[in-house]
Amino acid sequence: MTEQPPGNSRFSITRRDLLWCLAGGAAMGFGLHHLLRQAGQRQAEVFIAKAADYRLDLGSIITRGLQELGVSAEEVRGKKILLKPNLVEVSPGHAHINTHPLVVLGALEAFRRLGAAEILVGEGPGHVTDTQMVIEETGLQEVLFENRTRFVDLNYDSLFPLPNRTGFSTQSRLVFPATLRQVDWVVSLAKLKTHHWAGVTLSMKNLFGVMPGSVYGWPKNVLHVSGLNQSIVDINAALTPHFAIVDGITGMQGDGPIMGDPIQSGVLVMGRSLPAVDATCCRIMGIDPQRIDYLRVADRIIGPIQERNIAQRGEPIADVFTRFALCDDIPAQKILL
Amino acid sequence: MAALPQPPLVYADAVPALLQARQADGGFAETPGGDYRPDATAWATLCLDSFQLYPELSAAARGRLSAGQQPDGGIPLSADYPEAFWPTAAAAMALQGSPQFAAAHDRAVGFLLATTGQHSPREDDSPLGHDPSIPGWPWIADTHSWVEPTAMAIRALTLAGHSAHPRVQSGVKMLLDRQLPDGGWNYGNTTVYGKTLNPMPAATGVALWSLAGLAEADKVAPSLDLIARELPKLRTPLSLGWALSGLTDWRIETGDARALITDCLQRQQKFGPYGTSRLALLLIAASRSGAGNPRS
Numbered sequence: 244m245t246e247q248p249p250g251n252s253r254f255s256i257t258r259r260d261l262l263w264c265l266a267g268g269a270a271m272g273f274g275l276h277h278l279l280r281q282a283g284q285r286q287a288e289v290f291i292a293k294a295a296d297y298r299l300d301l302g303s304i305i306t307r308g309l310q311e312l313g314v315s316a317e318e319v320r321g322k323k324i325l326l327k328p329n330l331v332e333v334s335p336g337h338a339h340i341n342t343h344p345l346v347v348l349g350a351l352e353a354f355r356r357l358g359a360a361e362i363l364v365g366e367g368p369g370h371v372t373d374t375q376m377v378i379e380e381t382g383l384q385e386v387l388f389e390n391r392t393r394f395v396d397l398n399y400d401s402l403f404p405l406p407n408r409t410g411f412s413t414q415s416r417l418v419f420p421a422t423l424r425q426v427d428w429v430v431s432l433a434k435l436k437t438h439h440w441a442g443v444t445l446s447m448k449n450l451f452g453v454m455p456g457s458v459y460g461w462p463k464n465v466l467h468v469s470g471l472n473q474s475i476v477d478i479n480a481a482l483t484p485h486f487a488i489v490d491g492i493t494g495m496q497g498d499g500p501i502m503g504d505p506i507q508s509g510v511l512v513m514g515r516s517l518p519a520v521d522a523t524c525c526r527i528m529g530i531d532p533q534r535i536d537y538l539r540v541a542d543r544i545i546g547p548i549q550e551r552n553i554a555q556r557g558e559p560i561a562d563v564f565t566r567f568a569l570c571d572d573i574p575a576q577k578i579l580l
Numbered sequence: 581m582a583a584l585p586q587p588p589l590v591y592a593d594a595v596p597a598l599l600q601a602r603q604a605d606g607g608f609a610e611t612p613g614g615d616y617r618p619d620a621t622a623w624a625t626l627c628l629d630s631f632q633l634y635p636e637l638s639a640a641a642r643g644r645l646s647a648g649q650q651p652d653g654g655i656p657l658s659a660d661y662p663e664a665f666w667p668t669a670a671a672a673m674a675l676q677g678s679p680q681f682a683a684a685h686d687r688a689v690g691f692l693l694a695t696t697g698q699h700s701p702r703e704d705d706s707p708l709g710h711d712p713s714i715p716g717w718p719w720i721a722d723t724h725s726w727v728e729p730t731a732m733a734i735r736a737l738t739l740a741g742h743s744a745h746p747r748v749q750s751g752v753k754m755l756l757d758r759q760l761p762d763g764g765w766n767y768g769n770t771t772v773y774g775k776t777l778n779p780m781p782a783a784t785g786v787a788l789w790s791l792a793g794l795a796e797a798d799k800v801a802p803s804l805d806l807i808a809r810e811l812p813k814l815r816t817p818l819s820l821g822w823a824l825s826g827l828t829d830w831r832i833e834t835g836d837a838r839a840l841i842t843d844c845l846q847r848q849q850k851f852g853p854y855g856t857s858r859l860a861l862l863l864i865a866a867s868r869s870g871a872g873n874p875r876s
Contacts, residue, residue, distance in 0.1 A: 332778060370767050371783075372783075376818070384851060401614060458720070462767055
């Protein structure tokens with residue numbers, strides 16, 4: 244997302260993170276303590292699939308990934324699922340800005356095969372108030388119509404607040420769209436992209452899109468003013484999303500998340516742990532996930548990012564490795580070089 | 581009510597659809613059965629007024645807007661989210677002209693005049709192309725000023741007779757500063773790290789609508805050209821509505837606006853009903869462009 248530069252420097256989150264560790268979570272109470280204990284116990288599995296083209300049977304590829312990751316029909320049957328693609332804005336010739344509609348279709352098919360009772364697609368684009376234009380011009384509107392799937396504009400939904408239990412950003416509460424309270428699973432359907440403020444935007448950063456524009460504005464400037472990286476961690480810790488699928492069939496390199504160039508990376512990356520999925524994506528892109536501020540903090544409180552704590556299923560990283568170009572004149576990317 | 585002029589046949593179904601989101605207390609939701617929304621209420625009121633329909637419903641809607649006004653004059657999304665005060669400008673326009681709500685209108689105008697975003701001096705090494713020091717209006721308290729809320733505030737204040745006010749003049753300056761080099765506006769960034777960002781039809785339309793009568797035509801000529809070129813491709817009520825409103829107020833020919841509006845309305849049969857604000861904006865644009873004027 245392209246807005247103002249984030250309000251806090253990358254060093255402030257590290258300082259706060261250290262303070263958290265030193266304090267053992269006592270200063271912010273049970274929530275962070277609990278998360279730290281959970282994260283310490285957790286190992287994660289991530290599935291990598293080769294997918295050279297959007298015309299492949301993506302539903303079957305995603306179904307295989309769900310199976311490999313132990314997502315069973317028993318677990319999904321009867322559940323209401325929200326698929327949250329990354330839809331930012333539309334620009335002719337820049338389809339690689341957004342999650343491809345055929346990846347959304349593939350996820351729809353896969354969760355339907357597992358017996359989901361209802362699947363919704365929802366997004367609150369950060370750059371445009373005309374959400375309908377985005378879903379129409381990306382081609383998603385037709386996919387949803389043909390598959391009788393309801394779209395929820397999360398920017399204009401009813402609202403409910405949750406306390407900011409991790410408290411890394413300066414917000415005391417986080418306000419979510421009511422739809423998130425009505426679903427059993429939230430699936431982040433992200434895009435594999437570099438980002439000029441955060442370094443990368445993957446399944447965790449994609450959840451900025453659930454934060455309603457009616458309370459966070461267009462762009463979601465509140466989240467930047469209160470700390471970009473901190474907000475990513477806070478939102479993920481509060482929301483506890485259930486699954487991630489990253490569309491890396493065509494990714495974006497360079498000056499992402501809007502102005503970068505397309506890159507054919509030919510992968511779909513999936514998992515239950517969003518930090519582990521994002522760390523794996525980084526390794527595929529040739530980026531050290533430990534250098535991404537929000538991933539480093541997420542490793543301690545949400546899910547693992549270290550290679551030894553992630554069991555890779557499907558293709559090995561080496562077989563899909565595609566080095567993404569980074570810009571040395573963009574500070575958030577220069578530190579990744 | 582029976583004596584009031586009726587909209588032309590093509591819009592006959594649209595106005596009752598708008599009323600389906602009306603609530604018992606006179607306010608409107610974005611969708612039938614949804615929560616009260618001041619923005620939906622303001623746009624529905626302005627839409628009914630533009631067609632001179634159901635004045636008693638407009639009065640009730642104004643009453644609901646007024647009931648949500650905060651002591652500082654702002655009319656936020658709700659009392660639970662006072663920082664989300666962006667509906668105030670639309671509400672001020674809806675309250676304008678009604679003697680019964682003149683005081684509420686004045687308080688809303690006072691709020692707009694007293695409110696701005698976070699601004700900072702321009703820095704040589706900033707990655708941003710725009711001048712962040714020029715005061716405009718934000719969506720949300722304690723954040724930067726952006727294009728759409730600034731355009732809305734300018735228009736509300738201009739209608740209230742404050743076009744010469746320094747805040748309006750600085751708002752105009754801010755919008756012109758945020759205009760993209762090749763024309764058009766997006767949410768409010770021009771270039772970032774040297775790359776020119778993309779224009780968006782809705783932001784371009786609303787910016788032009790607010791600048792009509794306040795900026796010289798040559799200052800916005802590329803934007804007028806851009807939105808006129810884009811107009812025939814627009815299919816969604818928000819972008820089409822704002823594009824028509826912007827062009828109409830600059831007295832630019834909108835071609836067969838009636839066909840575009842009709843097509844846009846008919847798309848609801850396939851993709852589902854539009855939200856109150858979007859539908860109302862489209863119908864207001866129809867009315868103002870002449871395409872929906874019962875007397876045209």
